[in-house]
Amino acid sequence: MSATYSIGTLSHLSGVNIETIRYYERVELLPAPVRGNNGYRRYDAAAVQRLAFVRRGRELGFTVDEIRRLLELANHPEHPCAGADEMVVEHLADIEGKIRDLRRMRKALRELALCHSQTAAHCRLIQALGSRGSD
Template structure:
C-alpha cells in the first residue's frame, strides 16, 4: 500500500497552505482526495507532485485557467506543445506591459518624492493626486 498524507503534510511537502489546497480542490486543479474512515482527506504522492506543479505555475503568474490547460498538457505528454508555447508568449507580453507600467509609475513617484514641503498644502504628491492627470 502506498503512503498517504494528511492535508497538513501535503501542504508542507508541496509548499502550499491548507486553505489554498482546499481552494484548488474546489476549482478542480487538484482531484478530490479519498477520505479515510475518520472522514479526513488522504492524499497520495501524485497529489504532492500535482500541487507542486500548480504552485510553481502560480509563482510564474499563470491564472487558474491557464494552469488547468497546462495540467491537461502534463497529463497528456503526447500532445503538441504549441498551446503552451502560445500561452508563454502571451504571458511574456503581459509581463512586459506590466514592467513598462511599473517603470512609468516609478518615474512619476520619483518626481514627486522628497518635496520637503512643511505643509500638505504644498506637498507635490497631494497636489499631483488632486490634479486631473499624473505624468
Template sequence: MTAAKGLGIGDLAKVSGVKVETVRYYERIGLLAPPERTDAGYRRYQKEAIRHLSFIRRGRGLGFTIDEIRVLLKLAEHPDQACADANRLAVEHLVGVQQKIEDLTRLRDELLRISQCEGHVVAECRIIGALTDKIVAP
C-alpha cells in the same frame, strides 16, 4: 502507498508549501483531484498530489491564472503531444507581464518625480499637488 498510508491534508500542505485552505480550494474548483478517504473520512493524498500541487504552485508563482494552469495541467497529461499550445500560453502571458513592467516603470518614475519635494509646507508639496490635480469637480 494505500489510502491509509497516504498524507493527511496538513502534511500535504506542508510538503507542497501551500496552506491547507489552498488545498481545499484547489479541490473545490477541480484543480486538484479529490483524494481517497479513510473509513473515518479523513483525506489521504498520494505522491501524485504532491507533484500536482508543486506544478500548480510553480505556475502561480510565474503569475499564471487558475484557468491557464488548468490548461497547462491538461497538456502535461499528454507528454508526447506538441507543446505549441503551452508555448502560445506562455507567450501571451509574457506579453501581459511586459505590459505590467511598463506600467510599473511609469508608476515608479512618477513617484520619483513627485517625491522630490522641496517645499516645507503642504501647500508646496508635490505629492499633495499631484493628487489634488487629479481631482475632478462634480
C-alpha cells in the same frame, strides 16, 4: 500499499497552504482525495507532485484556468505544446507591459519624492493627484 498523507503533511511537502489546497479541490485543480475510515482526507505522492506543479505555475503568474490547461497538456504528453508556447508568449508580453508600467510609476514617484514642503498645501504629491493633467 503506497504512502498517503494528511492535508497538513501535503501542505508541508508541496509548500501550499491548507486553505489553498481545499480551494484547489473546489475548483478541481486537485482531484478529490480518498477519505480514511475517520473521514479525513488522504493524499498520495501524485497529489504532492500536482500541487507542486500548480504552485510553480501560480508563482509564474498563470491563472487557475491557464494552469488547468497546462495540467491537461501534462496529462497528455503526446499532444503538441503549441498552446503552451502561445500561453507563455502572451504571459511574457503581459509581464513586460507591467514592468514598463512599473518603471513609469517609479519615475513619476521619484519626481514627487522628498517634497520639503511644511504643509499639504504645497505637497507635490497632493498637487499631482489633484491636477487634471495626471489622468
